Amino acid sequence: MITLKNGSTIGKATVIVDIVPKGNVEIRPAYSMKPTQIAIHNTGNSGRGANAKAHNTYIHNMANLSPKDTGYASWHLSVDDKNIYQHIPFNETAWHTGDGSGVGSGNMTAIGIEICENVDMKDYHQAEENAIALAVLLMKEFNVPIDKVRPHQSFSGKYCPRVILKRDGSFDKFKSRIKSAYGSEKPSSSASKPSPKPQTQTSKKGDTKTTSIVDYLKSINVDSSLENRKKLAKENGIVGYTGTVAQNNNLLEKLRSGASKTIVSKPKSKPKESSKSNPKKTVINGIKTIGEIEIIGVSSSAIIMDVPNRNLARNIGTVPKGEKKPITGSVKGKNNDKGYWEVVHKGERAYISGQFGKLVK
Ligand SMILES: [Zn+2]
Structure with a gap:
């Protein structure tokens, strides 16, 4: 199965398959994937109208832009109380777990389900029930065990799915709900299919000796x-x-x-604050800045990351060489001896590798 069946019902939701076009690799990378995991998300967008249909429109808009105007962000399915939209085929990867593109990463192995949380949704509980029914169907179709149905948090440390984690304190209850839904469902035709032959390829880690x-x-x-x-x-x-x-x-x-990465929790970053009053200080969107860096040491542009850890970060933009970016303070990341500058990008905190920025004021 590459897509759900358009017009079918899952839980109480009607399925709409509306695959985004290829072209922008930051939305539809079109790498082939054999799904072995399922990642559960909340959209993080509680705004009025931010339902599954709106997320489908959004991802189509992003897919139609050039990569320079977007970030790495995509997922397979958006679910609300009435609809399930599929945006990316199940045999292709998407960018939703924030853990890079390593072989075992969620981005390369997991189907991403976004559960909407817009305040004007009539029945949020039903949205979760629809997502549970969807997860069960996918588990059966792709032989995904319950332990491989994981919260986004377990891949990169991001606090997601936030509605579920906040309410339940952990992902355990939600997982139990999926488990009992799985158990109570009659065996589907896809579940009774013989499981695919085990692959005889080298282990998931691949060739561990080669230098090529x-x-x-x-x-x-x-x-x-x-x-x-x-x-x-x-x-x-x-x-x-x-x-x-x-x-x-x-x-x-x-x-x-x-x-072979183990899960690392997201490093907490506190902007450095000088106690003296500083004329260079300004406030952008509520974030205090202490000066600016100029981008140096790159051939064209430096990458902007969402967390100060290049192994886990999602690339959310670029800054051309020579351009300046306001900073809040330097963050010492564990895997970069020059640390990471905490910058303000599109009104949010973001990070640039230390060696690519020079303090200019
Ligand atoms: Zn998420």
């Missing part, structure tokens, strides 16, 4: 063409990839570390 990125990608059945390596490099924060030995080694290391 091409051999490594082949060992995990990933397209090793220059074109695809360019995509992977971009997603892993390697700017201006041309396939040099150094870049290939860097990419190999990043992909391997992603494959």
Whole structure:
């Protein structure tokens, strides 16, 4: 099954399959995927009208923009009390777990379900029930065990699905609800299908000895063409990839570390505040800034990340070399000896690797 059946009913929701076009790889990367996990999200958007249909419109709008005007953000399904929209086929990856593009990452292995939380929804409980029915159907279709139905939080540390986590204190109750829905459902035709033959390929970690990125990608059945390596490099924060030995080694290391990564909670970042009054201080959207950095040390642009950790971050934009960005203070990340600048990007806190910024005022 590549898509749900358009017009069918799941829970009490009517399914609408409306796949976004290919073109913008930050929305529809079109990497092939054999789903082994399901990631549960809340949209984080409680605004009036932010229902499944609105999220479908939003993701289509993003898919039609150029990557320079979007960030890496996409998911397979949006669910509310009345509808389930499918935006991305199940045999393709999407960017929703914030844990990079390593082999075992959620982005590369999980189907992403966003549960809407708009305040004007008539029956939020029904939206969750629809998502549970959907998860059960997908578990049966793709032989996903209950322990692989996971909150977004377990992939990257992000507090998501926030409505569920806040109400229940953890993901356990929701998981039990899925479990009992799974148990109480009559075996479906898809569940009684023989399970797919186990793959005889090398382990998920791939070839652990080779020093060749091409051999490594082949060992995990990933397209090793220059074109695809360019995509992977971009997603892993390697700017201006041309396939040099150094870049290939860097990419190999990043992909391997992603494959065996353990879950790290999101580092907390507190902006440094000088106690003296400082004329350079301004406030942007409620965030105090203490000065600016200029982008240096990159060939074209520096990547802007949502968390100060390049292994876990989602790339949310770029800043061209020479341009300036307001900063709140420097954050020392664990995996970058130059740390990360905390900047203000589109009115929100965001992060740029320390070596790409020079304090200018
Ligand atoms: Zn999420």
